[in-house]
Structures are given as structure tokens and as C-alpha cells.
Amino acid sequence: MAVHAHPDDESSKGAATMARYVAEGVEVLVVTCTGGERGDILNPAMDRPEVKADIGKVREAEMARAREILGVRQTWLGFVDSGFPEGDPPPPLPDGCFALEPLETAAEPLVRAVREFRPHVLLTYDEKGGYPHPDHVKCHEISIEAFDAAGDPERYPGTGEPWQPLKLYYHMTFSKERVLALHTAMENAGLESPYTDWMKRFDEDGAGERAKWEITTRVPCADHFETRDRALLAHATQIDPNGFWFVVPMDVQREAWPTEDYHLARSLVDTELPEDDLFAGVREKVCL
Secondary structure (H helix, E strand, O other), X not given: OEEEOOOOHHHHOOHHHHHHHHHOOOOOEEEEEEOOOOOOOOOHHHOOHHHHHOHHHHXXXXXXXXXXXXXXXXXXXXXXXXXXXXXXXOOOOOOOOHHHOOHHHHHHHHHHHHHHHOOOEEEEOOOOOOOOOHHHHHHHHHHHHHHHHOOOOXXXXXXXXXXXXXXXXXXXXXXXXXXXXXXXXXXXXXXXOOOHHHHHHHXXXXXXXXXXXXXXXXXXXXXXXXXXXXXXHHOOOOOOOOOHHHOOOHHHHHHHOOEEEEEEEEEOOOOOOOEOOOOOOHHHHHHO
């Protein structure tokens, strides 16, 4: 189960991993916390009045296309996008948005989803949300709550039979190591790197926070990068086909960094680090 804040997050974080496991016969469920109603239109070709007028429905349709491409199941928790507050000081979050929901209110439908789907592995963001969008931070909080609570019969009564996931991971998609490897590979190929500004930011204040969690698990999935990109492109309001995501040629990506990476935050099974499989330790326990 991969828990994400908005439609498109599932395609930019861990998509090739999910496609790989789907190809191997694993059931994968994406849980999307909000509808992305307050997301900006980032693709100029989609910046049209009719799209803006019904952005929620448009993003719902985009999510349907992306989940079909990835081969995953997907469900909505039904919360309202909080938007990204910008300004100094930032404005208050809008009433009724996901980030302002009480923890138990926000976590209840996720606990229900865990108990219904019964995942062995849960994927989410770290406590900073991967980046400080309030919905990403809230996504982390409810994922931790659900991991801890779903197996406890005394918590969240009426949401199904208890089920305890066995492993919890944080996405490490934009680690300094990966960005540096891709940046260097582009320069070595005589190509302009899209990561020059990123490298500068890694040396500024806050770089230590981004490096807080070590990569414990590298999942080889380069054969599924093209599927990941097709899923990304399905989110046409958010992804410009001529934009940043597609600057690095596919052969350079596969050679420089052929994995998607994670931090193992919780494990109730024995496993040896580093890992190359999210189900390390789980397969042995489940198959006994």
C-alpha cells in the first residue's frame, strides 16, 4: 500500500517500484488522501478556462489513467486539498482542508483501508513530507497512526478486522546521492544538467534535514522507468511533457541510478540491511 497526498504523487514517487511488483504478481493499492483541488496547473497546454473550472474532476480522470498504466488499484480518502501556503508570513490554511483535520478523523479512513486491503508493506513520506507541503506532512502523520493502530482491536472500532502491516518505508526519491549521480552523468555525457540549482540547494540551510534518513533499501526497477513516465504524463495538468521530469535521457537514468530508494522506518520482521526488496523478511514470514 502506497499512501500519497495528491493525485500525481504516486507517479513521481515509487511508480517504477509499484510497476515492478505488479508485474511480479503483487497486489498494489494506492491511497490518495485528497483530490488535488487546489493544485496549480503546471502544464501550459492545459492552462485553459474549462480545466480550471473543474480541476477536481480533471485530476480524478488523470488519476484513473495513471492507475491503469501502473496496473495498481487506487482509492480516495476523500479529503480536500490544503493548497501550498506561500508568502511571508504564509496565509492560514483554508477551513475544512486535509491538513487541519484532527489526527483521528484523518486517519480513520486509512485505518479502514489498511484493514480491508491487508497490506504487508506500507509506503509513505518522512515527517517533513518529502517537502514541506502541509498535505504531505499530514499524510506522514496518518500513515504512522494507521501502521500503529490498524492491528489493535481496541482502536478505531467499526473499521474492520484488525490487520498489522509488517514494514513501513519512507520514500527517498530525491536523495542527494541520486541527484548527484544524475547530475554527474549528464555532465559526463556532455549534456546540460537540470540539477545544477538542486546541487546548490543541497549546500544551503536545510540540507542536513534532507539527509536525515539513510537509504536502507534500493529496489532495482529500471525496466519500469518508461511505465513511470507514462503514468506521470497521464497527470497532464501537473506534468509538462517538455519539462524538468524528462530532461535526463532514459539510458542515462538507467545507467546512473537504476533503483528507487527507501528508508525502512519500521519492521516487525527480521531483515538484513541494506535491502533490495521491500518484501525482504516478509516473504519468509508469510510463506512459513
